[in-house]
Amino acid sequence: MYTQGLDSPGREALHASSPDTAALEARFQARVDADEKIEPKDWMPEGYRQTLIRQISQHAHSEVVGMLPEGNWITRAPTLRRKAVLIAKVQDEGGHGMYLYSAAETLGISRDQMMAQLLSGAAKYSSIFNYPTPTWADVGAIGWLVDGAAIMNQIPICRCSYGPYARAMVRICREESFHQRQGFEIMMTLARGTPEQRRMAQDALNRWWWPALMMFGPSDAESRHTAQSMRWKIKRFTNDELRQQFVDITVPQARFLGLEIPDPHLRWDEASQHYVFGPIDWAEFQQVLKGNGPCNRERLEARRRAYEQGRWVREAALAHAEKQRQRAAQAA
Amino acid sequence: MNEKEWPLFEVFVRSRSGLEHKHVGSVHAADARMAIEHARDVYTRRQEGVSIWVVRSSDITASDPAEADAFFEPARDKVYRHPTFYSIPDEVKNL
Ligand SMILES: [Fe+2]
Ligand SMILES: [Fe+2]
Numbered sequence: 001m002y003t004q005g006l007d008s009p010g011r012e013a014l015h016a017s018s019p020d021t022a023a024l025e026a027r028f029q030a031r032v033d034a035d036e037k038i039e040p041k042d043w044m045p046e047g048y049r050q051t052l053i054r055q056i057s058q059h060a061h062s063e064v065v066g067m068l069p070e071g072n073w074i075t076r077a078p079t080l081r082r083k084a085v086l087i088a089k090v091q092d093e094g095g096h097g098m099y100l101y102s103a104a105e106t107l108g109i110s111r112d113q114m115m116a117q118l119l120s121g122a123a124k125y126s127s128i129f130n131y132p133t134p135t136w137a138d139v140g141a142i143g144w145l146v147d148g149a150a151i152m153n154q155i156p157i158c159r160c161s162y163g164p165y166a167r168a169m170v171r172i173c174r175e176e177s178f179h180q181r182q183g184f185e186i187m188m189t190l191a192r193g194t195p196e197q198r199r200m201a202q203d204a205l206n207r208w209w210w211p212a213l214m215m216f217g218p219s220d221a222e223s224r225h226t227a228q229s230m231r232w233k234i235k236r237f238t239n240d241e242l243r244q245q246f247v248d249i250t251v252p253q254a255r256f257l258g259l260e261i262p263d264p265h266l267r268w269d270e271a272s273q274h275y276v277f278g279p280i281d282w283a284e285f286q287q288v289l290k291g292n293g294p295c296n297r298e299r300l301e302a303r304r305r306a307y308e309q310g311r312w313v314r315e316a317a318l319a320h321a322e323k324q325r326q327r328a329a330q331a332a
Numbered sequence: 333m334n335e336k337e338w339p340l341f342e343v344f345v346r347s348r349s350g351l352e353h354k355h356v357g358s359v360h361a362a363d364a365r366m367a368i369e370h371a372r373d374v375y376t377r378r379q380e381g382v383s384i385w386v387v388r389s390s391d392i393t394a395s396d397p398a399e400a401d402a403f404f405e406p407a408r409d410k411v412y413r414h415p416t417f418y419s420i421p422d423e424v425k426n427l
Contacts, residue, residue, distance in 0.1 A: 039397065041394065041396070041397045042397050043397075043398065088377075091373075091377065092377065095373070095374050095377060098357075098359070098374045099357055099374070102357045102358045102359070103357070105340065105358065110337060111337060111340075111360055112337045164357075167357075168357070175378075314338065314362075317338070317362035317363075317366065318336060318338065318362050320362065320363075321362040321363035321366075324363065325363075
């Protein structure tokens with residue numbers, strides 16, 4: 001995961017440009033239009049750089065914070081197989097965060113700056129990770145729905161105009177597919193289990209369905225910067241297009257499981273060949289984004305604690321490296 | 333957050349013997365030894381590599397993309413460096 005279409009160009013994108021800049025911008029846009037990739041040292045408009053820094057770092061933060069809800073179940077996974085799988089999945093998410101921080105750093109922001117933005121609460125991350133995971137079925141629902149929505153969001157970014165982001169995304173997408181399949185397998189096991197297990201699966205679907213739809217970000221009418229991101233080929237589809245695609249492929253999967261999507265308005269529309277779904281509670285979405293979701297405080301607290309408790313390790317490793325360097329210099 | 337950041341290393345992975353090392357991304361580490369271990373955990377969780385190189389990012393000197401046109405210009409008009417430049421009759425074989 002997990003961009004959320006929260007990306008917005010900053011004010012720097014709007015300032016008047018000099019004739020020189022105008023020519024550079026025209027050349028830049030021509031390269032993007034010709035599907036050429038933009039690489040780190042190439043000239044790029046400041047707005048493009050800032051939009052990417054914001055989007056890639058938010059995406060990285062989401063991967064890292066995203067380890068927490070599932071990490072909650074590592075010590076209590078029901079079997080050794082499930083536990084090994086869950087550890088591998090959570091480790092992958094950490095790796096995704098690292099690929100993305102590394103891609104963002106090529107744009108001139110440091111890892112420390114990004115970390116500071118996350119820990120101070122200034123940076124956003126995907127709203128989905130501010131929901132709790134009270135039962136084992138949540139691990140299944142997250143893999144199936146959250147990673148499923150993430151894949152839908154991320155596949156188009158593999159063709160993003162910025163080379164390092166596109167390459168990181170290719171790597172990530174290759175790894176996401178196992179995440180979704182292991183989640184679906186958990187749901188399948190529960191759905192075919194005892195009545196309690198079936199209830200647990202349904203309950204998890206009830207709680208994750210709407211937050212998963214919100215992962216695609218505000219509706220197209222609300223997201224003002226989609227057009228610019230599309231012109232720059234950072235974005236290829238609108239939030240609503242991706243959300244619709246997700247609903248269309250997920251509803252039949254729920255049917256297969258014998259579970260019910262918690263939406264009384266949901267119906268198949270023969271004319272458009274799409275599912276029509278009910279209204280999304282955007283007030284809830286805004287609240288979670290603002291920091292008032294069920295777990296926002298807990299998640300940031302966990303990241304801050306990890307950062308503080310790791311401080312002595314980072315310092316000791318640097319001191320050790322410095323000592324080794326001096327010894328080697330003396331011996332030479 | 334005023335501490336010193338671990339330096340950045342660029343990572344190159346040889347995916348199997350017979351192939352060259354290829355740039356895959358970067359990692360932070362206190363030293364080169366640790367950078368190799370981090371690179372293994374970050375970039376080869378699915379046996380993507382049999383060998384890793386790391387080099388401090390600050391030690392890389394790169395050509396300037398803004399100068400790329402002029403810099404690579406000398407090769408542009410030397411089409412005679414390619415075999416297709418020469419026309420040889422079809423009846424001549426093995427050439
Ligand atoms: Fe991920
Ligand atoms: Fe994932």
